Amino acid sequence: MSITSRSLQKLLRDNISGEKPLNVDPEQARELAEELLARVEPLAGVKRNDNCHHYSRFQGGANGDKPPSNTLCCSILLEESSDRWYRDHTHLHLLRSPEEQLWVELGRERSPAPVSDIGEVVALVKAFLKRVDQQKAQAVKRQKQKDLKMQAILAQVRKIAKEDGFDFATEVDTIKLKLIIRLSDNDYFAILIPFNQFKEVLPKLRTAIQALRETYNSGVRFKTHLKRGYRRSEWIRHQDL
Template structure:
């Protein structure tokens, strides 16, 4: 699935509106949906189209998927069929809507594609903002590391930056710094590291992770290099 289910349900409600839905006699169903299938398959980005029948739904059902071009695996699948009242409907998971005009189906596909583009734009904007936050975080860490003389390593994730600090030779602590709270976390970072180092020196023992395996080949930033 590419889009949020609630987003698609909202689009279905807003997009498919009208006074009288398309109604066909039972003997017309298969030919009508088959004709729709032919037209839909001409659209770029439509994948895995097929007819199917199930024991619970003897009527022909046409399922098609709209591919999100920004992701290799993401797509959203929809089903077109007639309900028991011979009304043409389009369904998605538990959501459904009556179809009032054939053109609504094609404009709906265009709208879903536009939502993919909007989602991609929002993601790129978020990544850009997070990158700026990463630079700010690392800049602050370098300043603290130089002054307090410790080596560190960072890993970047979608919602946070993981800071790995070498407290003593071969022993490290991991600190997660969420991008949404990085300013507050940085305010406490120096005192946290200082407290842990002082406790180590005082003889108080507690469990620290070993760097032997997990970060053996990581690119550590040494305080001497800053």
């Protein structure tokens, strides 16, 4: 789960107005950075980062010339999700430009306008965290829905397997359940059941399995694209149901 670049851009547009850009000298910039940190560090999911290695200078300037570098006033880590192995924080940088204005970088996105009040950055942080909470809630809801659909599919498959006498195995990803039907010690076939179509597929499942098994038992052999074999321990035996 990750907040997209488009969402980051919208958060920046909605919260950094640019109406009355601040003009600050280095000392004022440091004071505002400390004020920002004092206001957002108590929030859950916010952490000060005094050793930032991800600061990237924003590009601009006339004729494509590289502008003087911006000064990093402070760096903040905003937590996204603890289940993402590759990156679980988004960096927020408060920058002072050579024109003595304050800008915000959120992830790899830069604010479309300079900061008018440090409260705008506080509001941006809160809006980001709210968006993260919404995404987490949506992910939990989707997972519950998927689990219910998977349970319904497995209940039907177990019933059919017990009554018709065949072994099976399953694999699950985010969008579908793969049902592998065992035809013999060496042969099997797979039926893909998308979660968003399981209501349409389930009533036809028994007929499809029966037809394929009868065709196989008549001597016809199938060529499948399954790339792996299945160990005995992975099969659900119909005798055990």
